[in-house]
Amino acid sequence: MKLLMLGGTEFVGRAITESALSRGWEVTVLHRGHHPAPPGVTALRGDRTADDGLAALTPGGGRGDAGTWDLAVDTWSGAPSAVRDAARLLSGRVGHYTYISSRSVYDHPAPAGLPEDGPLVSGASPDATGDLPYALAKRGGELAVLDAFGKRALLARAGLILGPGENIGRLPWWLTRIARGGRVLAPGPREAALQYIDVRDLAAWVLRAAEDGLHGPYNLVGPPGHATMGELLDACAHATGSRAELCWTDPEPILAAGVEPWTDLPVWLPPGELYDTIHAGNVDKALAAGLTCRPVTETVTDTWHWLVSLGGTAPRRPDRPQVGLDPRTEERLLAGPVTGHAMGTGESARSRPSPS
Numbered sequence: 001m002k003l004l005m006l007g008g009t010e011f012v013g014r015a016i017t018e019s020a021l022s023r024g025w026e027v028t029v030l031h032r033g034h035h036p037a038p039p040g041v042t043a044l045r046g047d048r049t050a051d052d053g054l055a056a057l058t059p060g061g062g063r064g065d066a067g068t069w070d071l072a073v074d075t076w077s078g079a080p081s082a083v084r085d086a087a088r089l090l091s092g093r094v095g096h097y098t099y100i101s102s103r104s105v106y107d108h109p110a111p112a113g114l115p116e117d118g119p120l121v122s123g124a125s126p127d128a129t130g131d132l133p134y135a136l137a138k139r140g141g142e143l144a145v146l147d148a149f150g151k152r153a154l155l156a157r158a159g160l161i162l163g164p165g166e167n168i169g170r171l172p173w174w175l176t177r178i179a180r181g182g183r184v185l186a187p188g189p190r191e192a193a194l195q196y197i198d199v200r201d202l203a204a205w206v207l208r209a210a211e212d213g214l215h216g217p218y219n220l221v222g223p224p225g226h227a228t229m230g231e232l233l234d235a236c237a238h239a240t241g242s243r244a245e246l247c248w249t250d251p252e253p254i255l256a257a258g259v260e261p262w263t264d265l266p267v268w269l270p271p272g273e274l275y276d277t278i279h280a281g282n283v284d285k286a287l288a289a290g291l292t293c294r295p296v297t298e299t300v301t302d303t304w305h306w307l308v309s310l311g312g313t314a315p316r317r318p319d320r321p322q323v324g325l326d327p328r329t330e331e332r333l334l335a336g337p338v339t340g341h342a343m344g345t346g347e348s349a350r351s352r353p354s355p356s
Contacts, residue, residue, distance in 0.1 A: 001025045001211060004057075004069040004094060006048075006076065006086060009035040010315070011165045012100055012158075012199055013075045017041060019203040028069065030056060048082040054089055068093045071210045075100045080140025084126045087148035097145055098154040098210045103219060103281055104354045105139040105157060109273035112280035116157070116217040134354045142217075151215045156206055159221025159281060159355040160267065163199035163299050164306035170266035172314040173324040174233065175304050179240035185330045186246040187254055187261075187268040190230030194267065195279040197221045198299045205291045218286045221355070224279060227296035229268060235300035247334055257333055262353040264325045269353075278355050 003020045007013030008029035020027050021040050028042040037043040044056035059067045072094045076083050087097060103110070107119040121135045126144035128136065145153045162171045178184055202220055209218070227235075233246055251270035255261075261269045262278075269275040283291070307314055316322075 001071060002069045003027045003207075004072040004090070005029045005041075006072065006074040007031060008041070009037050010317075011167045012161060012202065013073075014038060014165055015163070015199040015203040016073055016075075016206060019200065019207055023207070030054075048076065048086065049078070053082075054086060057086070057089060059093070070095045071098065071207075072096070073098045073100065073206060073210070074141075074145070076141060077102075077134065077137060079129045079132060080124070080126050080137060080144050081129045083141040084144035084147070087145050091148040094149075096152050096154065096210050096213060096215075097149045098156060098206055099141055099145040100206070101142050101155050101157045101217075102134070102138045102354060103157045103159050103221065103277075104135040105142065106277075108135070108277065110277040110281070112276040113282045115282040116219055116285060152213075153216075154206075154210055154214050155217040156202070156209075156220045157217055158197065158202060159219070160194075160196040160278060161199050161202060161355075162196050162267075162303065164302050165199060166303065167315045167317045168320050169314060169316055169323045171236075171300065171303050172307055173266050174236050175240060175300070175307060176312065177324070178233065178236040178242050178244045178246075179304075181242050181244045183247050183334050184233075184244045185254075185265075185325065185333055186233055186248045187229065187265050187270075188248045188250050190228065190233075190248050192229045192268075192271075192275075193225035193279060194227050194229060194232060195221050195224045195281060195283075196226070196267070198294055201291070201293050205286065205289075208290060214289060218289065219281050219283050220286055220291070221281060221283055222291075222293040223283055223287065224281070226293055231296055232267065232300065235297045236304075238297070239301040239304040249333065253333065253336065257329060259325065259329060259333075263321060263323050264329070266323045274353065278353060 003025050005017050008017040009031045017027055017038050029037045030044045030046050032047045033045050046056045047053040105120050107121055121139050124136045124139035126140050128140045142155050237244055
């Protein structure tokens with residue numbers, strides 16, 4: 001198979017590229033040159049925000065080939081016009097186009113169990129330019145791909161993505177904080193079900209689905225309850241070898257202290273509309289199409305090993321907000337009455353954020 005990867009040097013794009021290479025596929029990567037492309041690809045340079053940013057993809061394009069591919073995968077999350085331009089240019093030279101979209105495209109708040117035919121955000125356009133809310137940008141990208149590829153287009157509506165290479169900082173923050181040890185504010189309830197996907201499981205499913213010619217929207221995230229908040233933090237303690245004391249605390253005092261769920265305490269959301277939107281989506285369609293998800297311990301351990309290999313500091317996307325709880329706020333909360341209970345590392349239990 002010949003894959004054209006639009007992106008391919010960071011997190012999701014890199015995981016897809018590496019998965020394709022591991023299958024023996026021929027991979028071409030178009031990227032801006034901010035990060036090195038994976039070894040083994042044909043690397044093309046192009047800035048999709050520039051007027052001539054797709055010049056390398058024109059027939060010939062300095063590559064010495066006709067510029068045709070079996071599959072294209074696009075991770076773009078900026079202005080939809082960039083997706084529109086790429087999809088139109090490639091519509092006659094690419095057999096199948098996968099757009100890595102987001103469950104953020106559903107009208108907010110999305111109720112628990114919402115499938116792919118749920119109501120979508122309004123006002124999105126494939127011709128939109130400039131800075132847009134994330135939901136409108138992703139839905140506009142979907143419309144652009146559908147317009148150019150129709151039933152040759154797969155819309156992978158990703159949820160929360162974790163795993164090695166993460167450049168948002170969510171799991172790396174928890175790993176770093178728990179590795180530091182001491183008393184750690186653990187937001188409850190510890191049995192709260194989480195919904196996320198390991199980036200490598202996302203990559204494997206996307207390539208299989210595209211190869212099989214699947215089309216239309218798929219919610220691409222693991223099943224609700226594949227892990228719990230307690231299992232995630234226990235896995236962090238185990239992976240790092242930390243003897244941190246997890247101080248499980250009910251949501252009420254955390255919220256009363258002005259702590260922002262999802263950003264100050266990554267991954268965590270208290271019960272309510274946002275929790276249902278992020279952690280309770282319907283994924284029956286993707287599961288029926290072969291989605292499999294590895295254990296949370298594997299995701300956490302492999303992310304820790306990757307983080308250590310970088311010296312402990314993960315790369316960060318400049319277009320995403322800083323995540324993590326201020327140590328002074330954590331100290332104040334831990335100094336007060338803990339309304340849950342503290343546990344060592346040997347025990348087990350089960351504003352609008354963008355999931356991806």
